[in-house]
Amino acid sequence: MCRIYGYFNSTASPNEMRGVGALQRHGGPDRTGRARSPGWGLGSNRLAIVDLDGGRQPYELDGRITVVFNGEIYNHDALRARLRRRGHTFADRCDGAIIPALYAEYGERFTDLLDGMYAVAVLDTRERPKLLLATDESGMKPLYYRWDPVERSLHFSSEIPALLGFDGIGRTVWGPGLDAYLASRTPFGEQTMFEEIKVLPPATTLRCTLGATPGTTRRQAAPAQVPSDPDKAAELVRESLRTEVGRLLVADVPVALITSGGLDSSLVTALAAEHGPVHSFNIAYRGGWPFDERHFAREAADHVGAVYHQVELDPATLPELIEDVVWHLGQPNADPITVSTYALFAAVRKAGFKVALTGDAADEVFGGYARMRAAFETASSGGDWYEPYLDSLAVLPADRRHTLYTDDYQRLVEDIPPIPAEALGRLRHGEGTVLERITDFELGHRMPAYHLRRVDHLSMAHSVEARLPFCQRGVTALGRALPDALRIHRRQVKRTLYGAAAGLVPDGVHRRAKQPFTLPVTAMLAPATPLWEFARDVLAASRLRPAGRLDPRAVDALFENQALRPDDTTALTIWALMTYEVWQDQFQGATKPVDAVAASA
Known part of the structure; x- marks a missing residue:
């Protein structure tokens, strides 16, 4: 796990590169590395998880392919064996070390072979120099960039504050950003709150060839088939999750579990405990507050014999935490859970853990949100589901949102859709059932923007790698393939996941109504x-x-x-x-x- 940054068809001094790296060193405090040549530079901050003495980035092949990499490739041993049969050798057993050889053998389609979470930059000078940036299927590892069409230069980094550390990158606010933020709680799509800064979408490769305008290619989600029988579907999901949790536990450093007390994280904790003793972390708030789930989290931990760590957050510290959180996120996120996430991962790191498995993303994959159920039921009865669904994503509905604006700002945003128009078009009129279209929208837009960037930035703020079994491509493929009735049925959400968890989590957790994990x-x-x-x-x-x-x-x-x-x-x-x-x-x-x-x- 690392933080990466760099530039193409531009210049930056060694001191400038050091400064950019220092701005995200919290995400990779174990080693720094940089490579520069006329017209380009790449940098990395390493958080050592596998092969603690290896992982010297940037990786190079024949002096003409240079790579920096952020993430974890869980099938790297199998890929390394394949590449060795083709004559390649490797200096260490780090997962990222295979990428230069993989790219040399398979070209831009090398990402099809990667199973994990990643943001990768590949600099290829074998012919006409080009830079490739690529992200994983779910968008677990963000990558921000700025393209200058006049100078035809590109800069990128894992975090926005670091990207702003490059000379000449403006900090101008994106004009419609406030309305977009209040409409979706953080901007969806490629545009960030900064006018000049974009974020690479999930499953996307950006290609920037010297002198040419960048182009992007979006990879399609892997298909899957699931049985129509509810019990068999639940068994298939359970075994897929069991496999992924086992793979995600592999590390050369201690691994912890985040257990909120809900079904998703309790199931991950139970599957992890099948591999041996585990440590489970939960956060609550000092005093008596609504939505306190600590007793469910403890019940889930005790059920599988986990060592339970209770983290308590003092509400008096919220103002200070908010300022830290906003800095690390680089742009506003309206979810109050951000401060809880930040404090929780601080406690995980303080306890000596550098990796934590979480239950994030199960709701998006398996149909767990009340807004999904409401839209599904409304559409099934022939009602208008679209506007109420969009309102459920917002801080407050559009008619109330606009009453907060000055007349000038109201005029500025009145004809600009706060969510990308193309995404809204597919959501409203695309192929598939309403629930299938909502699932695609949640996975492709809301989850990476609102959810995964929060988890990534606020865990790495404390040098902790968050691993997400529900975002693994095999699991998300099963979730996408489920028919509507195996996701939402008779007002029950996540039907198949509840079936998969039966017998593994405590009855109290399994029977309880879904409750949002949030700050009260x-x-x-x-x-x-x-x-x-x-x-x-x-x-x-x-x-x-x-x-x-x-x-x-x-x-x-x-x-x-x-x-x-x-x-x-x-x-x-x-x-x-x-x-x-x-x-x-x-x-x-x-x-x-x-x-x-x-x-x-």
């Missing part, structure tokens, strides 16, 4: 609390007026409503706006008045 922000955001005072200060009228996007009177009304009649939507809106303003403060120079944005549009 509605209860915590109350007058006179540290969080309330912090939010009031960040969202003061004097701080909102210069940007010209948010109407200070509308924001004040949110606080008045929350003080008198607390509700989840108002609390989340305050949290989201607070996070947005913290982001603007941290990346100073990013803000420019909305009239200036409109003038340049």
Whole structure:
């Protein structure tokens, strides 16, 4: 596991490259490596997980193929054996060491053979120089880039703050970004909150040849077949998960489990415990708060004999945590769980673990969200599912969202879809059933943007590698192949996954209603609390007026409503706006008045 960065058809001094690497060294503190030549440079920060003394990046082959790699390739032993039969030799047993030879043998299709999570950069100077950037099928390892069409140069990195460390990359805010953020809780698609910075989508290879405009190729998801019988389908999913969890436990460093108390993480914990003693981590909040799942997490851990670690977060520390979280994410994410995720992985690392398996992404893969069930049931009865589904993704519905904006900002965004139009078109009118289209949308857009980048950035902030069995391509292929009735049936979500977990997790966990793993922000955001005072200060009228996007009177009304009649939507809106303003403060120079944005549009 590493952090990677570099540039193509440009220049950067050794000091500039060191500075960029230092900005994401938390994700790879064990070794740094760089390679430079006229017109290009590649860098890596290594978090040593496999072959602790090896893994000296950048990897090279014949001085003409240079590679930096972030992630884990779980089938690297099989690929290494195949490549050895073709005459290749390797200096170590690190997974990334196989990539130069794999690329030399199979060209740009080398990614078809990789099974794991990754972001890869390949610099090929054998003919006309070119740079390839590639991401895994789920988007578990983000990769951000900036293309300059005038200079025809490209810069990239694993994290946004590091990318901004390159000279000349602007910090200008993407004008419609606030509306996109409030519509989906973080921008979907390739556009980030910075006008010049894009993020490479999942399952995508970007090709940049010297002097030419970059082009991208999107790989198709692997097909799978599942039995129509519910019991046989559940057995197939259980065995696939069992295999993946076993592979993901392999490391040369201690491995932990994240156990929230829900079905998904409890199932991963149970399957991991089949391989020997495990350590399980859960986070809760000091005091008496709603949604406390610690007793379910402990029950799941005790059921399989795991060593249980209870992490407690003091709500008084939330303001400080928010600032750290926003910096590491590089752009705002409206989910309050971000601070819990950050604090939890800090505790995992402090306890001596560098790898943690989680239950993330099961809901997207197997149909676990209430919004999926509501859309499925509404569509089945002939009702309008589309607008209510989109509203469920937002911080608050569109009609209420626009009441927060100034007149100038309202005019700026009124004709710009806050979610990419192409994605919305496929969601509303594409092939397949409504539930199949929602699943494709969740997996292709919401999960990588809103969910996986949070897990990646906030675990690597503490030098912890998060591994996600439910994102493994064999598991996601089974989830995609399930017919609607094997995902949602008679108001039960994740039908097949519940069947797969039967007998492996405690009955109390198996029978309990689904509960979101979140921070109880509605209860915590109350007058006179540290969080309330912090939010009031960040969202003061004097701080909102210069940007010209948010109407200070509308924001004040949110606080008045929350003080008198607390509700989840108002609390989340305050949290989201607070996070947005913290982001603007941290990346100073990013803000420019909305009239200036409109003038340049």
